Amino acid sequence: HKPGENPQVNPKLKEQHLDFTKGLVYTRFPPEPNGYLHIGHVKAIMIDFGYAKFHGGRTYLRFDDTNPEAEEGRFFQSILETVRWLGFEPWKITYSSDNFQQLYEWAVELTRRGRAYVCTCSAEKMKEDRGMGKGHPVPCEHRDRPVEESLKQFERMKNGEYPEQGAALRMKMDLTSGNPYMWDMVAYRVKLAPHHRTGDKWKIYPTYDFTHCLCDSIENISHSLCTVEFIPARESYEWLCDALEVYKARQYEFARLNLQGTFLSKRKIAKLVTKKLVKDWDDPRLYTIIALRRRGIPPGALLSFVSELGVTTSESVTEIKRFEASIRSYLEESAPRLMMVLNPVKLVIDNVPNDYRVPVQVPLHPKVPAMGTVTTSFTKEVYIDAEDFRTEDSPDYFRLAPGKSVGLFKAPFPVSYISHSTDSTGKVTEIRCKLEDDGKIKKAKAYIQWVNVPDAIKIEEVRYFKPLFKSDPPPADFEADVDPDSLEVHKNAVIEPAFYELSKQAISDAREESEERLKKAKADSAPVDTEHKPIEGSEAAK
Ligand code: ATP
Ligand code: MG
Ligand code: MG
Numbered sequence: 001h002k003p004g005e006n007p008q009v010n011p012k013l014k015e016q017h018l019d020f021t022k023g024l025v026y027t028r029f030p031p032e033p034n035g036y037l038h039i040g041h042v043k044a045i046m047i048d049f050g051y052a053k054f055h056g057g058r059t060y061l062r063f064d065d066t067n068p069e070a071e072e073g074r075f076f077q078s079i080l081e082t083v084r085w086l087g088f089e090p091w092k093i094t095y096s097s098d099n100f101q102q103l104y105e106w107a108v109e110l111t112r113r114g115r116a117y118v119c120t121c122s123a124e125k126m127k128e129d130r131g132m133g134k135g136h137p138v139p140c141e142h143r144d145r146p147v148e149e150s151l152k153q154f155e156r157m158k159n160g161e162y163p164e165q166g167a168a169l170r171m172k173m174d175l176t177s178g179n180p181y182m183w184d185m186v187a188y189r190v191k192l193a194p195h196h197r198t199g200d201k202w203k204i205y206p207t208y209d210f211t212h213c214l215c216d217s218i219e220n221i222s223h224s225l226c227t228v229e230f231i232p233a234r235e236s237y238e239w240l241c242d243a244l245e246v247y248k249a250r251q252y253e254f255a256r257l258n259l260q261g262t263f264l265s266k267r268k269i270a271k272l273v274t275k276k277l278v279k280d281w282d283d284p285r286l287y288t289i290i291a292l293r294r295r296g297i298p299p300g301a302l303l304s305f306v307s308e309l310g311v312t313t314s315e316s317v318t319e320i321k322r323f324e325a326s327i328r329s330y331l332e333e334s335a336p337r338l339m340m341v342l343n344p345v346k347l348v349i350d351n352v353p354n355d356y357r358v359p360v361q362v363p364l365h366p367k368v369p370a371m372g373t374v375t376t377s378f379t380k381e382v383y384i385d386a387e388d389f390r391t392e393d394s395p396d397y398f399r400l401a402p403g404k405s406v407g408l409f410k411a412p413f414p415v416s417y418i419s420h421s422t423d424s425t426g427k428v429t430e431i432r433c434k435l436e437d438d439g440k441i442k443k444a445k446a447y448i449q450w451v452n453v454p455d456a457i458k459i460e461e462v463r464y465f466k467p468l469f470k471s472d473p474p475p476a477d478f479e480a481d482v483d484p485d486s487l488e489v490h491k492n493a494v495i496e497p498a499f500y501e502l503s504k505q506a507i508s509d510a511r512e513e514s515e516e517r518l519k520k521a522k523a524d525s526a527p528v529d530t531e532h533k534p535i536e537g538s539e540a541a542k
Helices: 011-021 039-054 072-083 096-112 125-129 147-158 208-218 234-244 267-274 288-292 299-309 318-333 496-524
Strands: 026-029 058-063 092-095 118-119 167-171 187-192 202-205 221-229 249-256 344-349 357-364 371-378 379-386 406-408 415-422 428-435 450-452 463-466 487-490
Touching: 026 039, 026 221, 039 058, 039 072, 039 221, 039 288, 039 299, 058 072, 058 096, 072 288, 092 096, 096 118, 096 147, 096 167, 096 187, 096 202, 096 208, 096 234, 118 147, 147 167, 147 187, 167 234, 187 208, 208 234, 234 249, 288 299, 299 318, 371 379, 371 450, 371 496
Parallel strands: 026 058, 058 092, 221 249, 344 428
Antiparallel strands: 118 167, 167 187, 187 202, 344 379, 357 371, 379 450, 406 415, 415 428, 463 487
């Protein structure tokens, strides 16, 4: 629709809708609970919740739970938790499955109106009839069967008399249309797996295409916001509401968030997890929200990144570099600066006395004094990273090498190279230096991290990760493209003690916060379970 054009043809339905909403904006965020949310969902959540919030409206969190096989309780819980972690509170929490009875009755009504039929063609035959190879669809023998017969067959489907894939209820749409979404889409299929919420009550389940628009209708959604790949689906969305003469929401589309070198799809991520190609849903190489959170990215940084990208309808792929720069600039003012050495090599400073150990208070952040200070002691022996020293110097190298000086962060003076020793394999085992404490070298060309030897805390394991896939973008056969070297584990890293103190504090804060959030989520979702009646004043209630 062009802006301003109203697709609502029936003035009476429009009136009923406005009676319910009082003209407020009603939106929904409708994830399928088949996995943990990813960074693409941050965008959808911000648009769905943000648009309504901006206009003083309301947003449902609707679990689109029409696929019994893929859904698990932990996914419902984590989706709600993630929405809250990002700072949004659903007006109501609903489930597509709440409407199974109503949807079923509408399917019967659609059939009665001659707008749906039961088809027992095989999946292959259906695919072929829908135009595969021929370029246009052809009707199958079931399309014009009598209404009574379809009703009887649909009843048999419901009673579990058909195996999975044995029969489907198809909408009788428009085979002459140029839009494949109008080619007699499936409305109901047989599924024998028990459903997470309705158990084994149902043997038939509505498809996304049948469910989505009707749930929007039941919930009186004013703006049905979705991603651009649903533009062609808008015609069938409206077709179904019109065929049943129920309130029809207006669909608006926005471009998906795509990230370079990876994909954002719960279904595909689930494959990586079940095939153990990543450790779990929070593996740091994934762009799930729990993984990003585990990497220490606060919700505000994700919101700020998505805001920077803006909302348009043109598809684009955002570079990982841009994502990282955005997160870094968000953290710039709030992240404390502490030192860690990944691959330690000992640096001995000749002109510092053996027992020299003067604690100094150093600021946690060079530009934010309010963050406070930590204690660091400078000593004769310190660890530096093996990467910060080269046995052969070159003009474009500014760290430590024979004949060179380098600055040690937060230390009083730079140090200059004297000598180094190696083991039988040529690996550097120790470097000797001199502290330039006469003030001749004012400012070093580069500063490196260090940890003093007596206070160094050894870290059990440091994980360092690179892109998960070898190709960019990952190919269709993405499982074979996983780079086994994308996760490096370092066993020798050391940190300064302040790091440990701060992270102990941060961990206990985070634990408290998450326990509180869980408690709140539980308290809030408990009454929701008793609230699954159709919403007062909605089509369903009538
Ligand atoms: P699946 O692979 O199971 O389809 P999904 O990752 O596409 O999972 P959905 O549950 O289908 O997630 O999506 C929930 C909502 O989030 C939908 O409204 C969808 O349009 C939106 N969404 C999903 N992926 C993105 C993305 N990359 N950018 C913006 N919005 C997205
Ligand atoms: Mg989906
Ligand atoms: Mg999807």
